[in-house]
Each structure stands twice: as C-alpha cells, then as structure tokens.
Amino acid sequence: MKPICAAAMALSLVAMVPGGIYAQAGSSSQGLGNSTYDTKPRTHGGVNLLLPIEPDPMIQHAKEVYIDNGCAYCHGVDLVVPQGDAVDLRKSKIVALDVDGTLIGQILRGGVSQTARVSPMPAYRDLSNKNIQDLAGWIHYSLQQNRFAELKVAAGGPGDPAEGKTNFDKTCASCHSAASMVDLAKKYPTAELRVRVLKPASLNTVQSFTLAALHDDAKKAAKQAHGKFLENANQTSVNNLMAYFGTLK
Amino acid sequence: LGRTDEDQRAAAQALSKWRMETPLSLYKQIKAEFDAAGITIFAYWTGISTVDKPEEFDYMFEAAKTLGAKGVTGNPGLQSAAQLAGYPEKHGMFYGLHNHDNLSDPDAFSNQESFEKGFALSPSFMAELDMRHFTAANGDCVAFLDKWHHRTACLHVGDRRRDNGHSEPFGRGDTPIIECLRMIKDNKWPIVALLEFEHGTTRSSVDEVQIELDYCKRALA
Numbered sequence: 165m166k167p168i169c170a171a172a173m174a175l176s177l178v179a180m181v182p183g184g185i186y187a188q189a190g191s192s193s194q195g196l197g198n199s200t201y202d203t204k205p206r207t208h209g210g211v212n213l214l215l216p217i218e219p220d221p222m223i224q225h226a227k228e229v230y231i232d233n234g235c236a237y238c239h240g241v242d243l244v245v246p247q248g249d250a251v252d253l254r255k256s257k258i259v260a261l262d263v264d265g266t267l268i269g270q271i272l273r274g275g276v277s278q279t280a281r282v283s284p285m286p287a288y289r290d291l292s293n294k295n296i297q298d299l300a301g302w303i304h305y306s307l308q309q310n311r312f313a314e315l316k317v318a319a320g321g322p323g324d325p326a327e328g329k330t331n332f333d334k335t336c337a338s339c340h341s342a343a344s345m346v347d348l349a350k351k352y353p354t355a356e357l358r359v360r361v362l363k364p365a366s367l368n369t370v371q372s373f374t375l376a377a378l379h380d381d382a383k384k385a386a387k388q389a390h391g392k393f394l395e396n397a398n399q400t401s402v403n404n405l406m407a408y409f410g411t412l413k
Numbered sequence: 414l415g416r417t418d419e420d421q422r423a424a425a426q427a428l429s430k431w432r433m434e435t436p437l438s439l440y441k442q443i444k445a446e447f448d449a450a451g452i453t454i455f456a457y458w459t460g461i462s463t464v465d466k467p468e469e470f471d472y473m474f475e476a477a478k479t480l481g482a483k484g485v486t487g488n489p490g491l492q493s494a495a496q497l498a499g500y501p502e503k504h505g506m507f508y509g510l511h512n513h514d515n516l517s518d519p520d521a522f523s524n525q526e527s528f529e530k531g532f533a534l535s536p537s538f539m540a541e542l543d544m545r546h547f548t549a550a551n552g553d554c555v556a557f558l559d560k561w562h563h564r565t566a567c568l569h570v571g572d573r574r575r576d577n578g579h580s581e582p583f584g585r586g587d588t589p590i591i592e593c594l595r596m597i598k599d600n601k602w603p604i605v606a607l608l609e610f611e612h613g614t615t616r617s618s619v620d621e622v623q624i625e626l627d628y629c630k631r632a633l634a
C-alpha cells in the first residue's frame with residue numbers, strides 16, 4: 165500500500181458504496197496530457213478558446229467561466245470584438261470603474277437593450293455572485309494584458325514631469341514615497357522601469373494559497389491597486405509619470 | 414421513502430447481525446483484490462446509528478484496519494458521534510465526520526459550528542468535509558480549512574450553489590474548488606481529495622469524471 169504523502173496530495177477517483185470503501189487509484193502526477201478538455205475543446209471558428217492555458221489556475225478558471233457563459237462570442241476571449249457591434253470592453257467606463265464585479269454584475273444580471281450603436285445583451289439572471297466575480301476577474305485580467313501590451317513601450321511625445329508628479333501624489337503616494345522611487349529610478353533604465361511600474365514582477369506571480377499569503381492583505385490590496393492603475397493608464401499618463409521619475413535620478 | 418420506522422429497525426438489526434457474523438477474513442479478501450488492482454484504500458465508510466452496539470464500533474475499526482484504511486467515516490449526527498468517542502483512539506485510527514446541508518437539524522453536521530461541536534467530542538474525530546454541501550449550507554470552505562486543516566482528513570470535492578442550491582459541473586457553482594486544492598498543495602497538508610460526481614449531465618459518468626479530474630489537474634498544475 166502506498167503511504168499518503170504529505171507533500172503531494174492524492175487526487176482520487178472515489179468508489180462510494182453504501183457501507184463501503186473510499187479507494188484511491190493513482191495520483192495526479194501527470195500533466196494535462198490527453199485530457200477531455202484537450203480532446204474536446206470549446207472551439208469557435210476552429211479556434212480552441214481555452215488555449216493557451218493560463219499559468220495561474222484561478223485566472224484559467226475565470227477565463228473558462230467567461231467562455232462557458234458565452235461572453236467570448238460577442239466580446240472576444242481577449243476583449244477584442246471578433247465581429248458585430250458588441251461593446252468593446254477595453255473602452256468601457258463600467259469596466260474601468262468596476263471592482264470585483266460589483267458594477268459588471270449589475271449589467272450582467274439586468275442585460276442591455278439594443279441601441280442604435282450596440283447590439284443587445286441578454287440578462288444573465290442565474291449567475292451567482294461567485295460566477296460574476298470570476299467572470300469580471302477575467303475581464304479585468306484581460307484588460308490589463310491588453311493595456312500592458314499597448315503601454316509597455318513608450319509612444320508619443322515626452323511626458324510632463326509636473327503632471328507626472330501630480331498623478332504620482334494622487335495615485336501612488338499612499339503606498340510609495342518619492343524617496344523609494346528615487347532608488348528605483350536610479351537602479352533601472354527608463355524602459356525597464358516603465359515595465360516594472362506597469363507590471364511589478366512581485367505582484368504578477370501565480371497566486372499563492374499558503375496561509376501566510378492568504379492573510380497578506382497588504383499584498384492583495386497592492387495587486388488590486390496596480391491592476392486598476394494599469395487598466396486606467398494611457399500613453400500620456402505613463403509618459404508623464406516616467407518623466408517625473410526621470411527627474412528623481 | 415415509503416419505509417416505516419419498523420422497516421428501518423429491521424434493517425438496522427439485519428445489518429448488526431451481518432456485522433457480528435461476518436469474519437474479518439472477508440475484508441482480507443477484499444483488500445487483496447484492491448491490492449491486485451493497485452488501488453489504495455483510504456477509508457472505510459459505514460453507516461452508524463444510535464442503536465448500534467459497542468461491539469459493532471470495534472468491528473468497524475477492525476474491518477477498516479484489515480482493509481489497510483487510515484480511518485472510518487460515516488454520516489453520524491452529534492448524538493451518534495458521541496457514542497463513538499474513544500473508539501478511534503483505541504484502534505489508532507481517525508473517524509471522519511461527514512456533513513450534509515441540513516441546517517434545520519441541530520443534530521446534523523452541516524456548518525463550521527456543528528463540526529466544532531464534533532471535534533470537541535474526540536481528538537481523533539476529523540472532518541470529512543463535503544465541500545458541495547458545506548457551500549450549499551452557506552459555509553466558507555476556505556475559512557474552514559484555514560482554521561481546521563489539522564482536523565481535516567479529506568475533502569469530498571464537488572460543486573453546488575449557495576443557499577441550498579443545486580449541484581453543478583465543476584467550476585460552475587459556488588464551491589471554491591481551486592482555492593481549496595491549492596491550499597492543500599501550497600501548504601503541504603496531508604488531506605486527501607475525493608472526487609464526487611452528483612450533477613446532471615448527458616455525458617457518460619466516465620466522461621464526466623474525467624472532466625472533473627482534468628479540472629482539478631489544471632488547478633494543481
């Protein structure tokens with residue numbers, strides 16, 4: 165009999181028989197391999213909507229909830245509208261203001277009537293709060309990926325350091341002192357600093373579920389604040405911020 | 414359904430008689446069959462009631478031990494569980510308390526408070542946390558594991574909606590499956606996860622369980 169290993173949880177197919185035995189066959193050491201999802205993917209126009217599998221299972225799950233509820237057909241898996249006149253979620257003020265699906269959920273549950281500019285959206289009244297949080301989680305994550313791709317390389321004219329300082333004081337100073345930014349500004353070349361400001365490496369790891377991580381409210385708040393900053397950034401605001409950091413060197 | 418109290422008493426007596434007359438050699442044969450198939454027996458599930466005799470409790474643990482199981486599990490209420498206190502310790506095993514979603518019965522295991530009453534009965538009582546029912550009873554599985562992971566032997570992994578909601582395919586309900594599996598992995602807890610299939614589908618049960626397994630693999634990748 166194989167011992168139960170503390171380091172590797174056994175995922176068990178269970179035989180449940182009245183007055184019976186819980187038995188486990190094998191373990192989950194193999195990868196995704198020939199899973200049913202791989203062989204019977206959700207496809208649209210010949211494209212497997214599930215791929216690529218996201219490194220963070222929480223994000224992959226959120227994507228699957230988004231796809232399973234049909235959002236991708238109109239709004240696009242990655243928020244790029246594939247066809248028709250659905251709302252471009254990358255430009256939605258509701259998405260920009262939403263936190264944890266509180267606003268997105270209202271729209272989902274109520275539906276949207278047809279207008280001259282956009283097609284209607286049915287009401288998703290049966291979504292649970294968790295469904296909505298998951299679904300909104302994918303929208304925010306995907307929006308952040310779009311924004312990062314758009315903003316990671318500077319474009320347009322040089323920024324205004326005074327505007328950048330104003331933005332820093334308003335958006336960043338509650339967590340970051342100007343003094344702490346001096347060190348970062350000196351340490352990294354401007355292009356690298358820009359990437360690190362938009363997507364801090366320490367906040368963009370696969371979510372940990374150690375008890376220490378689960379109770380780290382400061383990191384959770386930082387991740388959410390940086391995500392929101394990225395979602396609402398544009399070339400001008402980032403250029404201004406970088407120009408301000410340039411004066412700190 | 415349709416069974417009278419008399420029917421139930423008769424069934425309990427028949428079960429009791431069977432237990433007392435069945436030699437442990439039968440369990441040795443069963444274990445040999447499982448060994449040959451490469452299947453590890455984690456726990457032995459038995460129904461118990463307030464009318465069971467003490468010698469039956471010993472028999473359950475002896476049978477479990479013969480099967481190579483780590484413990485015995487079942488669906489007792491608080492009263493029945495109280496009768497079992499002392500037996501897991503005597504046999505060096507755990508007893509797993511399994512919950513449903515019945516919040517109206519003060520004797521039933523359903524929410525965190527009821528589990529905590531059960532834990533107080535014996536240090537060898539462990540949770541056999543049914544995530545589906547716990548969620549349907551508006552419990553928070555993540556908070557439960559946070560506090561009681563050291564008293565949890567295994568999870569019944571499935572998905573249901575809150576507020577006594579219905580069962581769903583994995584990932585469609587309100588049960589935090591990924592979160593709990595990741596908690597076990599990231600914290601290296603010796604908690605076994607058992608997949609349950611109880612939602613409606615037009616697919617075969619083999620296909621559906623494969624989908625469940627794939628979902629969990631992605632969670633743990």
